[in-house]
Amino acid sequence: MARTALVAGNWKMNFDHFQATYFMQKLAWLLRDAHYDFDDAEIAIMPPFTSIRSVQVLVESENMKIKIGAQNVSEMSGGAFTGDVSAEMLEKLGCSYTIIGHSERRKYHPEDDVNLVDKVRATLAAGMQPILCVGESFEERRQGIELTYATNQVADVTRDLSAGQARRMLVAYEPVWAIGRGASATPQDAQDAAAAIRRHFAQAFDEDVANDVRILYGGSVKAANAMDLMAGPDVDGFLIGGASLDPEEFSKIARIVALAARRRRKQ
Numbered sequence: 079m080a081r082t083a084l085v086a087g088n089w090k091m092n093f094d095h096f097q098a099t100y101f102m103q104k105l106a107w108l109l110r111d112a113h114y115d116f117d118d119a120e121i122a123i124m125p126p127f128t129s130i131r132s133v134q135v136l137v138e139s140e141n142m143k144i145k146i147g148a149q150n151v152s153e154m155s156g157g158a159f160t161g162d163v164s165a166e167m168l169e170k171l172g173c174s175y176t177i178i179g180h181s182e183r184r185k186y187h188p189e190d191d192v193n194l195v196d197k198v199r200a201t202l203a204a205g206m207q208p209i210l211c212v213g214e215s216f217e218e219r220r221q222g223i224e225l226t227y228a229t230n231q232v233a234d235v236t237r238d239l240s241a242g243q244a245r246r247m248l249v250a251y252e253p254v255w256a257i258g259r260g261a262s263a264t265p266q267d268a269q270d271a272a273a274a275i276r277r278h279f280a281q282a283f284d285e286d287v288a289n290d291v292r293i294l295y296g297g298s299v300k301a302a303n304a305m306d307l308m309a310g311p312d313v314d315g316f317l318i319g320g321a322s323l324d325p326e327e328f329s330k331i332a333r334i335v336a337l338a339a340r341r342r343r344k345q
């Protein structure tokens with residue numbers, strides 16, 4: 079069974095709920111106008127917490143198959159944790175995904191592997207799917223250790239999962255040096271990392287798990303490089319930052335991924 083491609087927009091700390099509503103109305107119109115087929119490639123939007131409800135209302139009222147994700151989740155299940163948002167709350171808001179361990183969170187907040195493991199578990203327990211972000215900085219790439227670096231990051235967080243839990247994971251390979259820079263990794267870099275991560279799942283769990291896990295690429299994805307980056311058979315879609323803030327550009331990327339996925343299925 080082929081993996082479903084995913085085009086996910088990580089809005090980061092952009093758009094208040096008014097802007098989010100406007101964006102979603104425009105995106106709905108663009109996708110409808112293009113007769114977008116959600117069976118070709120799934121689309122997900124990851125707004126800031128404050129806009130999740132607005133996005134969900136729009137998705138429902140427009141009757142769109144767009145999925146919703148959160149950019150972070152608490153590892154705690156509830157109670158006296160000021161400022162935290164639990165997995166259960168996100169699931170009730172209609173979220174299907176949580177982004178876990180994005181490099182910006184690892185950099186600006188004290189998130190270590192123990193937190194990340196607990197966030198993955200909390201997400202899975204609430205019936206959602208975690209998108210674990212990994213990827214090397216320029217320094218590891220300079221040393222030529224980028225593949226082991228990324229697979230070690232995956233291993234550190236997934237080590238104690240059962241096969242049933244592991245197969246519901248998504249991994250986003252986002253080399254830190256390619257985020258928000260305008261220049262993405264090469265299609266070969268993206269494929270090499272995705273293949274190494276998939277191999278890791280095969281070795282740590284089994285081939286079935288490795289075949290199910292979706293691996294995304296992230297880092298300066300835009301319409302101009304999307305088709306090339308989808309060339310690698312292990313790249314199952316994208317986690318998109320800057321280009322996800324422009325509905326025209328984002329819907330263009332979605333249509334490109336849908337086309338690439340359709341072609342892949344025919345091969």
Ligand SMILES: O=C(CO)COP(=O)(O)O
Binds near residue numbers: 256258
């Ligand atoms: O961090 C990213 C997605 O999570 C990538 O951001 P850019 O697409 O802006 O490079």
